[in-house]
Amino acid sequence: MLPLVDVSLILKKNYILIKKDSSSWFFWLVFIFFPLAVAMVLALFKMLSSDSVNVLVTAFTIFSALLPNIIFIQFDILKKNPNNKLKENLAESLYVNSVYALLISIFILALLVIFVCISSGTKLIDFSLKDYSTILLYSYSVLIYFLVAHFLLNLVMIVRRLYIILFPTSLKKENKSE
Numbered sequence: 001m002l003p004l005v006d007v008s009l010i011l012k013k014n015y016i017l018i019k020k021d022s023s024s025w026f027f028w029l030v031f032i033f034f035p036l037a038v039a040m041v042l043a044l045f046k047m048l049s050s051d052s053v054n055v056l057v058t059a060f061t062i063f064s065a066l067l068p069n070i071i072f073i074q075f076d077i078l079k080k081n082p083n084n085k086l087k088e089n090l091a092e093s094l095y096v097n098s099v100y101a102l103l104i105s106i107f108i109l110a111l112l113v114i115f116v117c118i119s120s121g122t123k124l125i126d127f128s129l130k131d132y133s134t135i136l137l138y139s140y141s142v143l144i145y146f147l148v149a150h151f152l153l154n155l156v157m158i159v160r161r162l163y164i165i166l167f168p169t170s171l172k173k174e175n176k177s178e
Helices: 008-021 024-045 050-080 085-119 134-166 168-177
Strands: none
Touching: 008 024, 008 085, 024 134, 050 085, 050 134, 085 134, 134 168
8 A cells, every 4th residue: 555645554553542442342342333233224214315415524524624623632731741641641542543533534525525426427437326226325325324423433432532631630530429
């Protein structure tokens, strides 16, 4: 793969961090099987349409613009607390998760743009969506919905880690009250 666009290191690092934080079965259940089940059910009820694609493009354009700000926030936090090991470890995890979420967001946007081009009749490779069967549209919908659900779970993980970094004393108080 071209070294400038090789994202395998991001994928590996994110996978390693998630596995370090949870057991293997929990990872597969929460980050793979749950989003896949949600995607399959959603696609049964509502396959992708031009309206849903427009909403997703808007949402992921906003996410793609906001995710780098999380990375900047964590660098600012680390500058203010240079010798805090807990914050350094969480910041590394937050950084990797943020970059991974940004990568997913860009990938979803690319798939949605391809969907828009094909469904509008634009000839990319001399075929159109009208030539496809319902099964292929369902499969494409499942893929998009899976990636959206996976992205949202990663976003929740990012928000949780950001909360722990920003408010470490509130986490200690919550653990003592339980």
